[in-house]
Amino acid sequence: MATFKNGWLVHQPAQRHLIPHAQDCAQHLGTELEAVELVNFVANASTYLAQQRHIVALLETADLGQLLLCANEHKTTVGLLPVHAKSKVCRLFGISHTMEDAMPLALQSEDGVNLDLLLCNDEVVTWLVTLGDVPFIELREIADQQGLLWQHVKAIPDSIRSLFSLHPKAITVTTEKDTKMKTAIIGAMVIENDIESLTSHFANQKTYPQDGNMSVVIVAPSSIMDYLSFLATALSPMPRASKAINYIKTKQMTIESDLKMDYHLDGQRRSARQLLFRILPQAVTVNVGQSFAESPQDNKDIMKIQALPQGEDRLLRLKQSLPLFSTAQDEDFKDTFAMLRDYARLSVPFTLLMVLSTMLATLGLFLNSAPVVIGAMVLAPLMGPLVSLAMGILRSDDKLLKNSLFVLAAGTGLTLLVAAFTALLLPYEQATDEIRARLQPNLLDLGVAIVSGIAAAYAHARENIQKSLPGVAIAVALVPPACVMGIGLGWMDWGVFSGAGLLFLTNLIGIALAGIFAFLCLGFAPAFKVNRGLGVSLLLAVLVSIPLYQAFMNTVVYQRIEKTVSTQTYLINGKQVELSDVSAKPVDGKIKILAQLHSSAPISATDIAALRDIIGNQLDEAVILDVSLRLVQ
DSSP, rough: OOOOOOEEEEGGHHHGGGGHHHHHHHTTTEEEEEEEHHHHHHHHHHHHHTTTTTTEEEOOOHHHHHHHHHHHHHEEEEOOSSTTTTTTHHHTTTOSHHHHHHHHTTOOOOOEEEEEEEEETTEEEESSESOOBBBOHHHHHHTTOOOOHHHHHHHHHHHHHHHHTOOOOOEEEEEEOEEEEEEEESSSEESSSOOOOHHHHHSSSOOOSSSOOOEEEEESSHHHHHHHHHHHHHHHSSSSOOEEEEEEEEEEEEEEEEEEEEEETTEEEEEEEEEEEEEEEEEEOOOTTTSSSSEEEEEOEEEOTTTTTOOOHHHHHHHHHOOOSSOOOOOHHHOOOOOOOHHHOOOHHHHHHHHHHHHHHHHHHHTHHHHHHHHHHHHHHHHHHHHHHHHHHHOOOOHHHHHHHHHHHHHHHHHHHHHHHHHHHHHHOOOOOOHHTTOOOOOOHHHHHHHHHHHHHHHHHOOGGGHHHHHHHHOOOOOHHHHHHHHHHHHHHHHHHHHHHHHHHHHHHHHHHHHHHHHTTSSSSSSGGOOHHOOOOOOOHHHHHHHHHHHHHHHHHHHHHHHHHHTTTETTTEEEEEEEEEEEEEEEEEEEEEEEEEESSSOOHHHHHHHHHHHHHEEEEEEEEHHHHHEEO
């Protein structure tokens, strides 16, 4: 360790009270430090450095940059001392928080580390530059005092209001290789020393102050939903990549705007229309602590800007305000669009699968076999054109809309014919439980259809989860009710046909409507372009909800009746009887109750008639009682 006998202690007037303590600590190590103010030292650096090429800085980060730039110019090494116990200089350069422990390292005139200097408009950045205001994450506080907890709580209402009035700033970014990008951002951080692991937290990258590069983290969401997703990841203790974050690692970069931009350089406010960032590699030698991060050998440029908004149409919309949902360009989802267009074409495989799935579903309905019906759901190809229909309505794509409607109509018509023909051939005349289960839809079925539509749209929009499509196909379930409609045609039974038809329409409308909103949320079309097709879909959903609501309320009423009847003990002509396995349904304006009657005494027809009258009076309704007798001894 090489030290020196006489040297300069560079300080600001605000640190004057620390000078005696610093000089005493240096004297104990055999060095005399003469105090000089920063402004005088910079103005007369050549004179001060005529004999001693090592200086000791008693400065905070806001002033240290000026001294480091001077040290670069005069090829001088620098030692550092803490201004206070929580000095940011200590964290930036890994030095001790106490003067006594930091002094030995500060007085070393050799074995320093060569560090890069990041310049922003020719000012040295010791830590980072922040640009823009990011609601709930105040970037300027990161570089300042980080704020107190009560200040953050107090700022929450303002952050919520600003969230829904975000106006991305239009800027032009030019990198070292003259790559120019016009874009719009909410905020950005240009980082030289990553003591808070900001690049790791936001962009899963590492930043080092001696790798010859700066790190740039850009917050550029395309919608409020994207921004909320970014917040969820940024505020999480274990964040993951967010599509609102872009990352650039480069040696030089320019950010320009037509209007003046407010930014904070190491916490100090500045304003300019152009920010020129450049790296001076290995520019200054500084005595740093052992905890100081070492730079890796690989210092290649990195450009992760896939989520950076570009294109005139998109930037024009973002300039007005940040939309609730992001808007995808055709090229962003060209594979999805190509797949949906294929679904909207009538083909031999589609026809064959429709016939096979219809035959399988019809046989499963007659066999009363749920597994066979589920197998038909997986085999049926109706989900594809239905999802294409949702996309066609959303994007006002007449060709896609007409083609998908044609394929759906052809598939449904084929299902009705095959199911009706099968019903005529088979000697069945009684509806099974699987058939009856599809004759009385209610609002819950509409809820299932809506959830299925969201799942179907999301699965088609995300390639990484398309393996879940068989499960979505089971949930969609269009073929079984269509088969029951065909069975109703074969039997010439209007009740079967209309009941299953209502379920089919419920699934069809619910899935299509939910698919439209799912695709809208995923950014496949801007909200202002949604046309009357969505309005028609909403109207149909409201119309179909009327009978579904009535059926739902009837279900609730009959369940209450079943509970009331099954939980009572009746006294009939001196005999105690109970009913179990109760089910109630409307028949010819009356309530038909089917149940098992339990009694320890013989029951006559007169007793059953008396029980019917008691239950009728209890419910204040005309009742048909259909019971099977069980004698209990």
